[in-house]
Amino acid sequence: MPRFYCPAPLAIGLTIDLPEAVAHHAHVVRLAPGDTVTLFNGEGGEYTAVLATVDKRRASAEVKAHTARDAELPYAITLAQGLPEGTKMDWIIEKAVELGVAAVQPLAARRCVVRLSGERAEKKLAHWRGVIVAASEQSGRNRLAHLAPVEDFKDWIVQQDLHKRVILTPRAGESLADWARHQPPQALTIMVGPEGGFSAEEEDMALAHGALALAMGPRILRTETAALAALAALNAAWGGM
Numbered sequence: 560m561p562r563f564y565c566p567a568p569l570a571i572g573l574t575i576d577l578p579e580a581v582a583h584h585a586h587v588v589r590l591a592p593g594d595t596v597t598l599f600n601g602e603g604g605e606y607t608a609v610l611a612t613v614d615k616r617r618a619s620a621e622v623k624a625h626t627a628r629d630a631e632l633p634y635a636i637t638l639a640q641g642l643p644e645g646t647k648m649d650w651i652i653e654k655a656v657e658l659g660v661a662a663v664q665p666l667a668a669r670r671c672v673v674r675l676s677g678e679r680a681e682k683k684l685a686h687w688r689g690v691i692v693a694a695s696e697q698s699g700r701n702r703l704a705h706l707a708p709v710e711d712f713k714d715w716i717v718q719q720d721l722h723k724r725v726i727l728t729p730r731a732g733e734s735l736a737d738w739a740r741h742q743p744p745q746a747l748t749i750m751v752g753p754e755g756g757f758s759a760e761e762e763d764m765a766l767a768h769g770a771l772a773l774a775m776g777p778r779i780l781r782t783e784t785a786a787l788a789a790l791a792a793l794n795a796a797w798g799g800m
């Protein structure tokens with residue numbers, strides 16, 4: 560059944576106008592009045608609805624039923640990702656959402672080639688929110704991962720965080736997988752550097768502010784691989800797959 564994100568109040572019996580992007584998608588995939596779709600608004604659970612009207616730019620649907628279903632991990636994982644080159648961040652966010660990440664914090668680290676600020680940063684954030692929506696629709700998640708504004712690493716690392724922070728580094732003596740096997744499931748922030756990793760100064764700052772240094776094993780992973788391997792390792796150790 561097609562799933563669409565609809566950021567509006569949803570309740571059984573309502574007939575609602577769907578967002579223009581959803582209407583266009585429904586038209587492109589040739590959905591018609593009478594077809595059944597699933598809607599969610601990011602507040603938990605999902606709604607079964609029947610399309611009432613469909614054309615190129617407008618569509619409406621009548622909400623028929625609600626299911627209190629969620630597909631969230633039983634522990635909140637935040638991905639603090641150093642900005643990579645090109646479109647790698649799109650891929651990282653998409654796959655991280657599929658793997659259950661609760662929040663994404665883009666970081667401007669010393670070795671980042673990409674620099675975002677002002678209007679360009681806002682456009683990127685809007686684009687990444689769209690990636691989160693699409694990945695949530697595809698993966699069956701009914702809550703959207705939170706996307707934080709881009710922050711400079713040195714400004715972000717000094718902020719107080721109730722979650723334990725883990726910085727992934729090949730310099731660490733213990734692997735994330737080994738550590739997780741001996742820990743209870745818990746809220747965690749995973750820090751992944753850009754191409755070339757975090758600088759030694761950044762790693763030292765992270766440790767000075769309470770971060771735990773862990774490795775991803777004997778091989779050096781690309782930035783677009785490390786975060787997803789870490790999320791998969793936590794899923795395997797703590798459940799949620």
